[in-house]
Amino acid sequence: MIEIKDLHKSYQMGSNSLHVLKGIDFSVKEGELVAIMGSSGSGKSTLLNILGMLDEADNGSYFLDNVPIKGLNETKAAHYRNQFLGFIFQSFNLINYKTALENVALPLYYQRKKRKERTEKALDYLGKVGLSKWATHLPSELSGGQKQRVAIARALAADPKVLLADEPTGALDSTTSYEVMDIIQKINDEGKTILVVTHEEDIANMCKRIVHLKDGVIVEDKKVEQVRASQYV
Amino acid sequence: MKFIFERDTWQEIYGAIRKNKIRTIITVIGVTWGVFLFVFLLGMAKGLDNSFRSQFNDFATNTMFVWGQQTSIPHDGFKRGRRMQLTLDDVDALRSQVDDIEYITPRNVTGQWGTPPGQFVRGSKSGAFKVFGDYSTIDKVAKKKIFDGGRFINDEDTKYERKVCVIGEDIYKQFYEKDEDPIGDFVRINGIYFKVVGVYKPTNNGFEGDDSIYLPFTTFQTIFNQGKNISWMVITAKQDKNIVNTETNIKEMLKRMHNVHPDDTQAFGSFNLGEEVAKVNGFLTGMRLITYIVGIATLIAGVIAIGNVLLITVKERTREIGVRRALGATPSEVRGQIMLESIILTFVAGLLGFIFGTLLLWGINTAIGNNDDIPILNPTVDFFAVIGAMMSIVLLGTLIGLIPAQKAVSIRPIEALREE
Numbered sequence: 001m002i003e004i005k006d007l008h009k010s011y012q013m014g015s016n017s018l019h020v021l022k023g024i025d026f027s028v029k030e031g032e033l034v035a036i037m038g039s040s041g042s043g044k045s046t047l048l049n050i051l052g053m054l055d056e057a058d059n060g061s062y063f064l065d066n067v068p069i070k071g072l073n074e075t076k077a078a079h080y081r082n083q084f085l086g087f088i089f090q091s092f093n094l095i096n097y098k099t100a101l102e103n104v105a106l107p108l109y110y111q112r113k114k115r116k117e118r119t120e121k122a123l124d125y126l127g128k129v130g131l132s133k134w135a136t137h138l139p140s141e142l143s144g145g146q147k148q149r150v151a152i153a154r155a156l157a158a159d160p161k162v163l164l165a166d167e168p169t170g171a172l173d174s175t176t177s178y179e180v181m182d183i184i185q186k187i188n189d190e191g192k193t194i195l196v197v198t199h200e201e202d203i204a205n206m207c208k209r210i211v212h213l214k215d216g217v218i219v220e221d222k223k224v225e226q227v228r229a230s231q232y233v
Numbered sequence: 234m235k236f237i238f239e240r241d242t243w244q245e246i247y248g249a250i251r252k253n254k255i256r257t258i259i260t261v262i263g264v265t266w267g268v269f270l271f272v273f274l275l276g277m278a279k280g281l282d283n284s285f286r287s288q289f290n291d292f293a294t295n296t297m298f299v300w301g302q303q304t305s306i307p308h309d310g311f312k313r314g315r316r317m318q319l320t321l322d323d324v325d326a327l328r329s330q331v332d333d334i335e336y337i338t339p340r341n342v343t344g345q346w347g348t349p350p351g352q353f354v355r356g357s358k359s360g361a362f363k364v365f366g367d368y369s370t371i372d373k374v375a376k377k378k379i380f381d382g383g384r385f386i387n388d389e390d391t392k393y394e395r396k397v398c399v400i401g402e403d404i405y406k407q408f409y410e411k412d413e414d415p416i417g418d419f420v421r422i423n424g425i426y427f428k429v430v431g432v433y434k435p436t437n438n439g440f441e442g443d444d445s446i447y448l449p450f451t452t453f454q455t456i457f458n459q460g461k462n463i464s465w466m467v468i469t470a471k472q473d474k475n476i477v478n479t480e481t482n483i484k485e486m487l488k489r490m491h492n493v494h495p496d497d498t499q500a501f502g503s504f505n506l507g508e509e510v511a512k513v514n515g516f517l518t519g520m521r522l523i524t525y526i527v528g529i530a531t532l533i534a535g536v537i538a539i540g541n542v543l544l545i546t547v548k549e550r551t552r553e554i555g556v557r558r559a560l561g562a563t564p565s566e567v568r569g570q571i572m573l574e575s576i577i578l579t580f581v582a583g584l585l586g587f588i589f590g591t592l593l594l595w596g597i598n599t600a601i602g603n604n605d606d607i608p609i610l611n612p613t614v615d616f617f618a619v620i621g622a623m624m625s626i627v628l629l630g631t632l633i634g635l636i637p638a639q640k641a642v643s644i645r646p647i648e649a650l651r652e653e
Contacts, residue, residue: 054559054647074642075563082561093556093650097248109241110561158561 001162001193002028002051007060009046020046021057022216028162028195033188033226035204036197038213045166047213048197052085052164053077065161082110086155090167092147094139100126100150101135107158125153129183145176152183156192163187163194169203174232181206181229202227246573253546260542261582264626267535268586269593271528271622272614276594278524280612282517287610294510295476299483299503300465308494317491317500320461326490327466331482333474336373339463341366341453351446353400354421355408362404363445364422366453371467382416383431390430390449397452398422399431403444422446425456476507532626536579540633543575547637554641555649568638575634576627583626587619 009021020043028034038044049055050062053069062069064084072080086107087093094103104122113121126132129149139147148168155163165184169177181203188194188208196207204210205227212220250257301317324339344350344363351364369387379385383399390397400415409415415429427448434443454460470479484501487493493500547554554567594612601609 049647052559054645054650074558075565078558078561078563078566081559087559089650093552093559095553095556097251097253102248106557107560109245110557110563110566115241154560 001030001032001065002026002195003061003063004051005061007047007050007057007062009043009050009055009057009059020216021050024060024216024218026211026218026221028193030193031188031191033185033194033208034196035207035210036195036213037199037204037210039199041215042213043216044197044213048164048166048195051162051195052087053081078110082107082158084161086158086160086163088148088151088155088163088165088168090170092139092144092151092171094147094150094154096139099136099138100131100142100153103139103150104154104157107154111158122153122157125157126150128156129153143176144172145179148172148176148180149183152180152187156187161193163192165194165196167197167199169198169200174202177203178229178232182233185226185229242570242573245570246577249570249574250578256542256546257578260539260578261585263538263542264532264535264579264582265586265589267531267533268583268622268626269590270531272587272590272619273593274524274528275614275618276590276612277597277609278517278521279614280594280598280609281520283612284608284610285513285517294507295470295472295474296506297468297470297476297480297483297503298465298506299468299487299501302499302502304493304497305499306494306497308497309492311492317493319463319466319487321463322461323487323490324463324466327468327483327486330486331479333470333479333482334468335471336370336467336469338368338370338467339450339465340371340467341450341457341459341462341464343457345464351422352424353404353408353446355418358408360404360407362401364453364457365445365447366450366457366459367447368450373469378434380432380434382414383429385431385433386447386449391451394451394455395449396425396427397430397449398427399433399447400429401443401445402432402434404446405432422448423456470507476505480505528622529625532622533629535582536626536629536633539575539579539582539630540636543571543578543634543637544640547571547641550641551644551649554644555646558646559650564642568642571638571641572631572634575637576630579626579630579633580623583623587623590614 004024004026007021007024007026008019010017010019012018024047036044036047046055050057051064053072056072064080067080067084069080094100095106098106101119101122104125105118108118108121123132123135126135129152131146131149131153134142134146134150139150142150148171152168155165163184168184169180172180177200184194184196185206196203198204205224206229207224208226209223210220211218299319301319304311304313304315304317307313319339321339324337328334328337342348342363342365344361350361353360353362367386368391369385372385379399380402385399386397389395398420400420405415408420409418415432418429419426420429421427433447448456468479468483470476480503484503485495487501488495488497491500554562557567558564591614594614597609598612
């Protein structure tokens with residue numbers, strides 16, 4: 001599903017150049033649930049941004065579902081993002097003046113789906129995260145866990161190939177974190193490929209594979225025995 | 234551009250505008266105020282214009298007056314200071330020789346410029362008033378309003394030297410009871426009986442007041458022993474002629490006929506109404522121009538305010554825009570949405586401004602009514618000015634919307650999302 005070879009990225013900080021990614025080789029198969037770990041400054045967010053086509057690598061190749069991702073203009077990148085990727089953010093990033101339902105339906109809007117179809121699908125995905133009753137509520141009326149669940153439903157709505165989650169539990173207490181991870185695991189059980197960036201050990205252990213980044217290189221890449229979040233809920 | 238016609242686009246914009254209430258209101262106020270002022274100024278200028286025009290309404294504007302004065306240059310054996318006296322012969326000569334003339338009417342008056350007024354007597358009351366000797370044509374130049382049942386001097390009156398008179402409203406009020414019918418009544422002027430045939434109302438141009446008496450020209454000449462002498466003449470040029478040229482021609486002719494030096498500017502006096510009207514017109518045009526400049530400048534200020542507010546809100550909405558783009562919004566979709574928001578805000582605000590402005594003008598018009606003291610009459614705005622201003626508002630809204638739209642697109646989604 002994801003094929004990365006010799007990926008380099010540096011940022012220009014004044015006169016200094018900061019080499020963040022120093023040659024990453026990495027591949028993810030369909031249906032995997034991968035945790036990307038590392039301390040801050042290890043380059044894990046940069047990697048996720050490149051995977052999410054929000055940022056572009058200086059060097060190296062990136063294939064997503066056998067499509068080369070290179071030299072995209074913004075319009076093309078927008079289409080690819082919409083088609084291939086679903087994003088889950090640490091700070092949820094829901095649009096605060098739209099209801100839960102409208103937030104979930106937004107990627108479908110950019111897919112030019114009909115209104116009726118959008119509403120049906122969005123309701124469907126809200127049901128999947130257990131928030132059907134909250135469809136008409138604004139984000140400000142939801143708890144943190146509920147917000148993140150709406151965000152997950154939104155990421156799923158476009159039926160993407162890969163879900164990218166950037167510290168999805170970073171702003172949540174542990175009980176809520178496990179609830180969210182439970183949902184992520186269930187989605188993964190249905191066959192969705194998911195990448196989770198985290199620095200929390202217990203969250204990482206709920207994935208099937210852990211990739212450790214340090215100073216811009218992968219120092220460890222191991223399969224783990226998955227801890228089911230449902231036992232904590 | 235297809236997306237403009239999609240319901241979803243409008244729903245997105247409606248949502249964004251409705252949920253950002255404060256900025257929407259502030260933005261709308263800016264443009265509404267601008268358009269409101271624009272409409273108001275334009276309407277008031279139009280009202281002034283209408284008012285000035287109505288002042289001249291009762292007067293043919295291509296009219297001039299000529300009278301005799303004293304010569305200032307010795308000529309042909311005459312010394313300077315010779316008094317010029319216009320006569321009926323002059324009138325006839327001008328009438329037959331100057332093509333530009335539509336009407337030429339001699340007038341006579343007593344009670345003005347040192348001449349004694351006429352003695353008006355009815356029953357036991359008496360008074361002294363100005364008396365004019367006039368032809369019916371004077372009514373074509375300076376329209377008189379005559380009360381119901383009466384008439385002005387007509388051609389028969391002058392032909393037969395009838396002893397009839399038209400009196401001013403003020404005289405009527407002094408000499409008659411309320412609701413008393415003066416028509417057909419007999420009064421004495423300088424000891425001679427006259428029949429009253431009409432009462433006139435003072436008009437706006439009010440240069441003869443409402444306390445004068447009009448007699449047929451010929452009757453006046455006989456009674457006051459004027460022979461062929463006249464006080465002055467009133468000349469109206471044909472519609473397509475330039476009254477200023479006509480004035481020059483006529484004065485040159487008069488100088489030849491009266492043996493006056495060609496360079497003598499003092500021998501004949503004249504007053505050109507056309508010239509005065511042109512001055513007022515120039516003033517009104519200038520005022521209209523200023524109104525347009527001020528109005529348009531206010532509009533631009535309002536639209537710039539919109540651009541400014543949108544720019545701020547784009548900054549506020551950076552994260553939202555970043556999310557939208559992460560979810561697959563293309564730059565052109567983002568740009569289109571911001572610009573449409575700008576256009577719609579300006580359009581709606583403009584419309585509101587026009588409505589309020591028009592309401593105020595309507596209110597002013599109702600409040601003033603027919604009050605002659607306030608020089609505002611029927612303040613309206615031109616339909617095409619409204620359409621034109623609306624179109625330029627939308628155009629300006631589009632242009633000013635480009636700036637925040639471009640700003641929104643230029644922020645890369647990653648930076649937008651990183652922003653806290």
